[in-house]
Amino acid sequence: MVTATLLGTAQDGGLPQAGCQQQCCNSLPLSAHRYPVSLGLVDKEGNGHLIDTTRHLAGQLSIWNHPPLSSIFLTHAHFGHVDGLGLLGKETMNAQGLNLHVSSSMFHLMEETPQWALMLAQGVFSEHVFMHDDRIMLSEGLIVEPVHVPHRAELSDMHAFVVRGPNHSLLYLPDHDDWNSTLERHQCTSIRQWLNLLKVDIALIDGTFWDMDELPALRQNNVPHPPVSETLDRLGARRDGDPELFFIHLNHTNPLHDEGSEASAKVRSMGWGVAQQGQQFTL
Numbered sequence: 001m002v003t004a005t006l007l008g009t010a011q012d013g014g015l016p017q018a019g020c021q022q023q024c025c026n027s028l029p030l031s032a033h034r035y036p037v038s039l040g041l042v043d044k045e046g047n048g049h050l051i052d053t054t055r056h057l058a059g060q061l062s063i064w065n066h067p068p069l070s071s072i073f074l075t076h077a078h079f080g081h082v083d084g085l086g087l088l089g090k091e092t093m094n095a096q097g098l099n100l101h102v103s104s105s106m107f108h109l110m111e112e113t114p115q116w117a118l119m120l121a122q123g124v125f126s127e128h129v130f131m132h133d134d135r136i137m138l139s140e141g142l143i144v145e146p147v148h149v150p151h152r153a154e155l156s157d158m159h160a161f162v163v164r165g166p167n168h169s170l171l172y173l174p175d176h177d178d179w180n181s182t183l184e185r186h187q188c189t190s191i192r193q194w195l196n197l198l199k200v201d202i203a204l205i206d207g208t209f210w211d212m213d214e215l216p217a218l219r220q221n222n223v224p225h226p227p228v229s230e231t232l233d234r235l236g237a238r239r240d241g242d243p244e245l246f247f248i249h250l251n252h253t254n255p256l257h258d259e260g261s262e263a264s265a266k267v268r269s270m271g272w273g274v275a276q277q278g279q280q281f282t283l
């Protein structure tokens, strides 16, 4: 069996988020804490392949029933997606020859960053640089395809991943700037058309903000993401033949963290979903 497990549902800062003194984060019970997004794949041989590496790696491996780790994929260099890399090195896991799948822009950044360059020199990783639209065969019946999407590229470019198992395919798209540029990049005019083109049965989609009023305008404009309300407007209700779609990468302020919110009810009423931490998909 090939599985994909969602190891966190929050945006890079997690829930609660450091620095937030509002109701969404203050005195939040442990049961409501959520890790930043990361996706764990287990192949037929029982080996684990991790997409994105957060500082909560230990807790995330624990809810994933910690398979032996065979490879790491990185979407991009923003902090929540890479800040667990150090845990793979000497001080903690002491990995050797772990297969590292990154774009050339991400690999270049690793070579230029002293802590990561040291890990490369110490042989923690065995690097594999991918190109847009490569097909990376991880084991029999498990293929990963990087999909380039426009996203603030101060440090590296950004790749979503399509994961193809023997029976189902899944899109992992935690971050992108806006639908117009993503769809244009792939010569599509609608989200539905793009998901069809990707041939996926399950789509885990950037749901960072619920709407444009969530953060003071100045800050939200600095971190562009298409709000969920816009994604819902573009999609309308789920139709026959549509993939299952779940929102991930939720900012601490996002009402979708609360299953009882009006926002969550609206997503469900349209036939879509909000992903749960630990949710497992059979591919």
Ligand SMILES: [Zn+2]
Binding pocket: 011, 012, 078, 080, 081, 174, 175, 249
């Ligand atoms: Zn992110």
Ligand SMILES: [Zn+2]
Binding pocket: 016, 017, 020, 021, 022, 023, 024, 025, 026, 252, 253
């Ligand atoms: Zn908060």
Ligand SMILES: [Zn+2]
Binding pocket: 076, 078, 151, 175
């Ligand atoms: Zn990002």
